[in-house]
Each structure stands twice: as C-alpha cells, then as structure tokens.
Amino acid sequence: MTEQFEPRIVGFLCNWCSYAGADLAGTSKLKIPSSLTPIRVMCSSRIDPVLILTALLQGADGVLIAGCHPGDCHYNEGNYYARRRFAVLKKVVDSLGLESDRLCLSWVSASEGQRFAEVVNEFNEKIKKMGQNPMKKKML
Amino acid sequence: MNRKIGVYICECGPNIAEKIDIDKVIEAVTSLNDIVTVERYKLLCSEAGKNYLTEQIKKHSLTHLVVAACSPRDHQLTFMEVCENAKINPYLFQLANIREQCAWVTDNKEEATKKAIRLTKAAIARVRCHSPLEKKEIESNPDILIIGGGIAGIEASLQLAHSNRKIYLVEKNSFLGGLIKNFEKKYPEMQPCSASILQKIETIKKISNIKIFTDSEVQEILGFFGNFEVKVKNKKEKDIESFNVGAVVFATGSSLFDINKNPQYGYGKFDNVLTSLEFEQMNLSKKIVLKNNKTPKSVAIIYCVGRTDKGYCSEICCMYSIKFVRYLKDNIPDIKIVNFYSDLCIPGKSHQKFYEQTQGENIDFIRAENIDITKKGEQLNISYDDETNRKKNCIVDMVILSPALEPSVDAAKLAEFTGVPLGDGDFFAEEHEKLNPVSTSTQGVFIAGCAQGPKSISDTIIQAEAVTGKILSSLIPGKKIEPEVKVSQISESFCIGCKTCLDICSYGAITFDEMNKISVVNEVICRGCGNCVAACPSGAITLKHFTFNQIYEELKEAVQ
Ligand SMILES: Cc1cc2nc3c(=O)[nH]c(=O)nc-3n(C[C@H](O)[C@H](O)[C@H](O)COP(=O)(O)OP(=O)(O)OC[C@H]3O[C@@H](n4cnc5c(N)ncnc54)[C@H](O)[C@@H]3O)c2cc1C
Ligand code: SF4
Ligand code: SF4
Ligand code: SF4
Numbered sequence: 001m002t003e004q005f006e007p008r009i010v011g012f013l014c015n016w017c018s019y020a021g022a023d024l025a026g027t028s029k030l031k032i033p034s035s036l037t038p039i040r041v042m043c044s045s046r047i048d049p050v051l052i053l054t055a056l057l058q059g060a061d062g063v064l065i066a067g068c069h070p071g072d073c074h075y076n077e078g079n080y081y082a083r084r085r086f087a088v089l090k091k092v093v094d095s096l097g098l099e100s101d102r103l104c105l106s107w108v109s110a111s112e113g114q115r116f117a118e119v120v121n122e123f124n125e126k127i128k129k130m131g132q133n134p135m136k137k138k139m140l
Numbered sequence: 141m142n143r144k145i146g147v148y149i150c151e152c153g154p155n156i157a158e159k160i161d162i163d164k165v166i167e168a169v170t171s172l173n174d175i176v177t178v179e180r181y182k183l184l185c186s187e188a189g190k191n192y193l194t195e196q197i198k199k200h201s202l203t204h205l206v207v208a209a210c211s212p213r214d215h216q217l218t219f220m221e222v223c224e225n226a227k228i229n230p231y232l233f234q235l236a237n238i239r240e241q242c243a244w245v246t247d248n249k250e251e252a253t254k255k256a257i258r259l260t261k262a263a264i265a266r267v268r269c270h271s272p273l274e275k276k277e278i279e280s281n282p283d284i285l286i287i288g289g290g291i292a293g294i295e296a297s298l299q300l301a302h303s304n305r306k307i308y309l310v311e312k313n314s315f316l317g318g319l320i321k322n323f324e325k326k327y328p329e330m331q332p333c334s335a336s337i338l339q340k341i342e343t344i345k346k347i348s349n350i351k352i353f354t355d356s357e358v359q360e361i362l363g364f365f366g367n368f369e370v371k372v373k374n375k376k377e378k379d380i381e382s383f384n385v386g387a388v389v390f391a392t393g394s395s396l397f398d399i400n401k402n403p404q405y406g407y408g409k410f411d412n413v414l415t416s417l418e419f420e421q422m423n424l425s426k427k428i429v430l431k432n433n434k435t436p437k438s439v440a441i442i443y444c445v446g447r448t449d450k451g452y453c454s455e456i457c458c459m460y461s462i463k464f465v466r467y468l469k470d471n472i473p474d475i476k477i478v479n480f481y482s483d484l485c486i487p488g489k490s491h492q493k494f495y496e497q498t499q500g501e502n503i504d505f506i507r508a509e510n511i512d513i514t515k516k517g518e519q520l521n522i523s524y525d526d527e528t529n530r531k532k533n534c535i536v537d538m539v540i541l542s543p544a545l546e547p548s549v550d551a552a553k554l555a556e557f558t559g560v561p562l563g564d565g566d567f568f569a570e571e572h573e574k575l576n577p578v579s580t581s582t583q584g585v586f587i588a589g590c591a592q593g594p595k596s597i598s599d600t601i602i603q604a605e606a607v608t609g610k611i612l613s614s615l616i617p618g619k620k621i622e623p624e625v626k627v628s629q630i631s632e633s634f635c636i637g638c639k640t641c642l643d644i645c646s647y648g649a650i651t652f653d654e655m656n657k658i659s660v661v662n663e664v665i666c667r668g669c670g671n672c673v674a675a676c677p678s679g680a681i682t683l684k685h686f687t688f689n690q691i692y693e694e695l696k697e698a699v700q
C-alpha cells in the first residue's frame with residue numbers, strides 16, 4: 001500500500017507572501033507534488049486551530065500552513081500569532097494521541113518560488129514515510 | 141435560494157489545455173448539485189471571453205459563477221467585474237487556480253487532471269456558501285493635518301498646498317523650522333541652511349490654504365481615514381479649535397539624547413563643553429568663542445554620545461560632526477581639531493568624498509573608547525582608551541558633544557491617544573519597513589522625517605514627498621473611500637466580553653461596548669486579516685468571505 005500511497009496535503013497559504021510564492025513556483029515551472037491542494041487565506045493568522053484539527057479529522061495526511069517571514073506579515077504581526085498558536089496546537093495534537101508531525105508551519109515569501117517547492121517536496125516526502133493518516137482508516 | 145452555478149474552465153491557449161484533460165474535469169463536476177452548465181473556453185480573460193461569460197450568465201440566469209483558470213492574483217478582479225456587469229454580486233464568484241498551482245507545477249497529465257478536479261470541486265463547494273457583500277462608500281475630507289513644523293512638515297505642507305489641498309500645520313513652538321533653523325550650512329553640499337528654511341517659512345506663511353498654528357498642540361484625533369475630527373489647543377491663549385481632515389501626518393521630528401545621563405562628559409559641570417546643537421547656534425551667530433570670550437585654539441568633537449544607551453546609530457552625527465570641522469576651519473584656520481569617534485558612519489554617494497576633503501593639517505581622527513572629561517586649569521582634559529587599549533590624554537579648549545537623536549518628547553503622548561504604535565527606539569513605527577515605509581498601521585496616518593527615525597535633511601524631504609504622493613493618490617477630492625468589505629463581524633449572542641480580540645487587532649478596529657459588554661468591529665477600520673477570528677475563545681467572530689464554513693467546504697474537497 002505504502003508504495004502507491006498518494007498523500008492528501010492541505011496547504012493554507014497566506015495571500016500576500018506564500019500564495020504569491022506558490023504562484024511563482026508555477027510561473028517558474030517548478031515541480032510540486034500534486035498531493036498538495038492549496039487553500040488561500042488572507043493571512044496565516046486566520047488559520048485557527050479548529051481548522052487545522054478539522055483538516056486532520058477529515059483525513060488530511062498533512063497540513064501545511066505557510067505565511068510571510070517573521071516581520072513581513074502584511075498585517076504586521078499575524079504570523080507571530082500564527083506561530084504561537086501553532087506551537088500550542090502541536091502540543092494539544094500530541095496529547096490527543098494524534099500525530100503532530102503531520103503539521104508543518106513554514107515561511108515563504110512572494111519571491112521564494114524555489115523555497116515553496118522545496119518546502120512542499122520535503123513535507124510530502126515526510127508524509128509519504130509516515131503513511132496514511134490513521135483517522136482516514138477510522139472513517140472508512 | 142435556488143442556486144444556479146455556472147462553471148467555466150479556461151484553456152489559456154495551450155497553457156492549461158495541454159497539461160490538463162479539461163473534458164475529464166467537465167465530466168467530473170457536471171452532475172454536482174446546483175450546476176447548470178459546465179463549459180470550456182479558449183481565453184476567458186480576453187474581451188471575447190468576458191463577453192461570452194456575460195452572455196452565459198444572462199442566458200442561464202446564473203446566480204453563482206465558478207471559473208477554473210489562472211491565479212486570483214491575475215484575474216480575480218477581471219471576473220468580479222464581469223459578475224458586476226452581468227448583475228450578479230461579485231462575491232458570488234470563486235476562481236480555481238488550475239494554472240499556476242496545478243497545470244504548471246505538475247508533469248503528469250493524469251495527476252494534474254485529478255488535482256484540477258479537486259480544485260474545481262473545492263471552488264464549487266465554497267461558492268455555494270458565499271454570501272453577497274456590498275461595497276461601502278464613504279465621503280472623504282481632502283484636507284490634511286500636519287503635526288510638526290520642521291523641514292518634514294514644511295515640505296509636506298508646501299507640496300500638498302501646491303495641489304490645492306487645505307493644510308493645518310500645527311507646531312508646538314512659537315516658530316517653525318525645527319532643528320535645521322539653527323544650522324548655518326548643511327552637509328554635504330555646505331549650502332546655506334538656516335537662510336533657506338527661513339525663506340521657505342516666509343513662502344509658507346503667504347499661502348492662503350495653509351493654516352499655521354504655532355504654540356499649539358493637538359489634543360484629540362478621532363475617526364478614520366477620510367474622516368478625522370481634530371482638536372488643537374493654543375497653549376498661550378488656551379482656546380481650542382476643531383476641524384475635520386482626511387489624513388494626518390506626524391512630522392514631530394526628534395530631540396537630542398539627554399547628555400546629563402552620561403556625566404563622564406562633564407556637560408553642565410564644566411565651561412566650554414557644548415552640545416552639537418549649542419555649537420550650531422554659536423556658529424550661526426558667528427561667534428565661536430570660549431566662555432571668557434577668547435577664541436579657542438583647540439577643540440575636541442566627541443561622536444556617538446549616548447549611542448550605547450540608545451542601542452542604535454543615529455546615522456547623521458558623524459556627518460554633522462565632520463561638518464563642524466569645516467565650520468571651525470572656516471572661522472579659525474589654524475585651530476587644532478581632534479575627532480573622537482567610535483565607528484565612522486559615512487554612507488551615501490557623496491559622503492565619503494566630503495569626509496576625505498575634510499582631512500588636513502591639525503585635524504585628527506582618533507578611534508577611542510571610555511572617554512572621560514575633567515577640568516585642567518582653564519582647559520579640558522580628555523582621557524580615553526585608544527585602539528590598542530592604551531590610556532591616553534588630550535588637552536583642549538573646547539569640547540563639542542554629538543549626541544544620539546531620540547524621538548520628540550511628545551511622540552509617546554501622540555502615540556497613545558491615536559493608537560499609532562511606536563517601534564524601534566520608540567520612534568513611530570512604519571506600517572511595513574519595506575512595503576509601506578511612510579504609512580502607519582492606522583490608515584490615513586503617515587510619518588515623515590525624524591519622527592520615523594534619525595535621518596538627514598535629504599532623506600527627510602524624500603519621506604515628505606513620499607507622504608505627499610501617498611496622500612494625493614489615496615485621498616482624492618470628491619472621490620469616495622471604499623473600505624475593505626471582507627471584514628470581521630462579532631456575534632452579539634456569542635461574545636462573552638472577554639476583550640481578547642481588542643489587543644489582538646493591530647489596527648485598533650475592535651472596541652468594547654460597555655453598555656452591552658460585548659466587543660464591536662469598526663468595519664471601516666478592519667483590514668480583514670482574520671487574526672481576531674482565530675483568537676476569539678468563543679467563536680464569536682466571523683471574517684466575511686473567509687468564514688469557517690467556506691474554508692471547511694474547500695477543505696473537504698481538498699482531502700478527497
Ligand atoms: C546638530 C545637528 C546638525 C545637523 N546637521 C545636518 C546637516 O548638515 N545636513 C543634514 O542633512 N542633516 C543634518 N541634521 C539632521 C536634521 O536636523 C534632520 O534631518 C531634520 O531636522 C529633520 O527634520 P524634521 O522636520 O523631521 O524634524 P525636526 O527638525 O526635529 O522638526 C520637528 C518639529 O516638530 C515640532 N514638534 C514636535 N512635537 C510636536 C508636537 N507634538 N506638536 C507640534 N509640533 C511638534 C518640533 O517643535 C519641531 O519644530 C543635523 C541634526 C543635528 C542634531
Ligand atoms: S483567464 Fe487566466 S487562464 Fe484564462 S486565458 Fe486568461 S490568463 Fe489564461
Ligand atoms: S474575543 Fe470573542 S468573546 Fe472575547 S470579546 Fe472578542 S469577540 Fe467577544
Ligand atoms: S480581521 Fe484583523 S483587522 Fe479586522 S478586526 Fe480582526 S484583527 Fe482587526
């Protein structure tokens with residue numbers, strides 16, 4: 001099974017930096033695993049823990065949250081809030097017995113198409129090794 | 141409501157058509173609920189494409205539109221306009237990005253097609269829970285309040301007045317001109333400075349649409365971009381004047397670091413120890429003399445005073461200290477000058493030359509640390525550690541201290557009652573160091589000159605010009621202001637009045653309604669980041685167009 005395992009990764013991308021970075025990866029014709037489905041939000045700070053947990057419970061094998069580099073958030077400090085919430089959430093996810101390694105927070109600027117591709121590829125490899133989200137099996 | 145969703149997939153010439161099996165995508169979504177029609181088209185953003193979409197919307201009486209094409213950063217607005225023209229609310233539209241983030245990043249056509257199906261389904265699921273949003277328009281006042289009558293405030297006033305704007309220029313002192321009124325010349329070109337600013341002040345006084353308030357302070361600024369209510373108090377006559385403006389400029393400049401905090405320099409204790417500003421004034425009055433009225437034979441200039449206390453380099457002190465060497469040599473050709481610096485900061489295309497041309501006989505530059513000044517007879521003894529860490533001494537007639545610049549004493553007060561945050565060194569914080577260097581997080585409030593950080597006269601003028609440009613292009617007479625529509629909303633019944641959201645919002649868009657004990661979003665100020673939504677412990681806040689449901693629907697399709 002693991003050989004044909006095709007992960008499903010949800011990518012929450014902030015409009016101003018990471019979504020633009022992902023677009024640049026496209027215009028630069030870089031390769032990005034099709035396992036990633038991007039969801040555009042205005043700022044990484046919009047992504048509340050409930051959304052991330054919902055993604056996991058819905059069977060996402062990985063959840064990526066990408067925002068502007070620290071200090072560069074279009075709304076000043078949104079990404080600092082995102083970072084703090086993410087740190088807390090990881091602990092909660094662990095204590096619930098879910099795998100916090102399925103979550104990834106990363107900073108990608110509008111000019112970092114290459115970096116976006118690297119982040120997604122790396123995360124995709126990691127998720128492939130981890131295998132399917134056990135929640136998915138439970139649901140089936 | 142009976143939804144009628146039309147889905148249009150763009151071929152983008154070969155860009156999408158070659159990478160994605162569009163017919164498979166059509167097949168996959170045609171039978172979904174509410175779908176009236178699914179079509180493919182060559183180039184949707186072309187004039188023909190837009191006309192085609194408009195006709196389709198009318199022909200099928202569509203209520204919602206989904207386009208699968210390029211990035212929303214490219215053509216979201218194009219298609220929203222099509223919706224508007226075809227009389228459907230532009231927010232009942234969703235764009236699936238199957239080009240940049242699908243066709244162009246996926247080699248395998250089958251995989252790309254599957255992903256395109258997921259993205260299109262997600263867009264359809266999302267658009268089903270979209271709500272129409274209405275554009276708001278508010279009348280704006282094109283007048284401008286400028287606080288601070290230094291070169292920053294004067295330049296901004298002059299330029300804005302040239303564009304026929306009404307300006308209210310408020311200065312706390314009894315005279316305009318700020319610091320530079322004291323300088324005979326300005327580095328690096330050594331052109332007259334005080335004389336030229338006095339001339340500008342005369343010009344400004346004659347311009348009828350600039351109203352100048354001296355000896356005055358701003359007491360209150362309420363409202364938002366386009367509509368600020370201002371109260372200005374005359375400190376002498378004690379009367380208060382109120383008026384409305386659309387934008388505010390903070391040009392409150394800076395003051396010198398308080399040297400009394402560094403007693404090792406003997407300032408205030410010994411005669412003939414001056415601050416740089418006192419020396420500028422002495423030079424301007426053409427009487428460079430000691431307390432006993434004699435001409436000094438030797439002078440030491442101490443750079444970087446207070447830099448360690450402040451924790452930043454003030455950018456201009458090295459340069460103006462070098463200017464002092466010029467002043468001194470011009471007035472007293474055989475004077476001996478010793479410059480004690482810690483790091484010479486001479487950036488910029490003409491500054492190095494200025495420094496090199498200021499070298500010569502009886503001019504020493506010494507890198508020193510641990511400077512201590514004591515009295516030695518009529519003279520001053522400077523003890524210091526040189527570059528090799530050896531204790532040395534130097535005896536001079538006069539000492540000039542070049543202290544750091546710090547924000548004007550009133551900056552903190554102004555920051556407090558306007559909610560504009562202070563940043564590094566307690567100078568006003570720009571909205572974004574790189575993207576928006578003269579805006580603040582409060583829309584319609586701008587910063588120019590040393591209020592934003594220590595800088596030269598030319599950099600100050602550049603900022604005043606930038607502010608002018610920003611204001612002229614955003615606050616246009618007769619043009620209504622369109623605030624963001626995708627804003628947050630707080631549900632009265634869910635809010636528990638915990639006030640968490642008040643601190644979270646960087647823009648001060650949320651206030652507390654003491655009567656009802658709930659928080660309220662000011663929709664005109666909210667920028668729609670969604671931070672408060674994620675912070676609210678009781679799920680009381682919704683961000684329009686990025687609601688939980690809308691994102692949830694997208695998410696569900698994404699994991700299929
Ligand atoms: C000794 C010295 C020499 C210098 N020499 C040079 C030089 O040769 N060349 C060069 O390029 N730069 C030089 N500079 C830098 C130069 O002084 C600044 O670039 C310039 O003064 C900045 O102008 P500004 O209008 O921002 O601030 P300021 O000149 O500080 O003016 C601010 C004005 O705002 C007023 N104000 C403050 N708070 C309020 C309030 N709350 N309400 C109303 N009014 C208020 C102040 O009274 C003042 O009039 C020198 C600086 C110093 C200290
Ligand atoms: S709408 Fe976008 S995808 Fe379609 S033709 Fe225009 S640029 Fe290409
Ligand atoms: S955080 Fe939520 S519950 Fe607390 S005051 Fe704000 S809206 Fe109300
Ligand atoms: S969405 Fe952002 S800008 Fe609007 S009220 Fe919330 S935190 Fe403030």
Ligand code: FES
Nearest residue numbers: 014043067068073
């Ligand atoms: S806008 Fe990119 S993280 Fe806030």
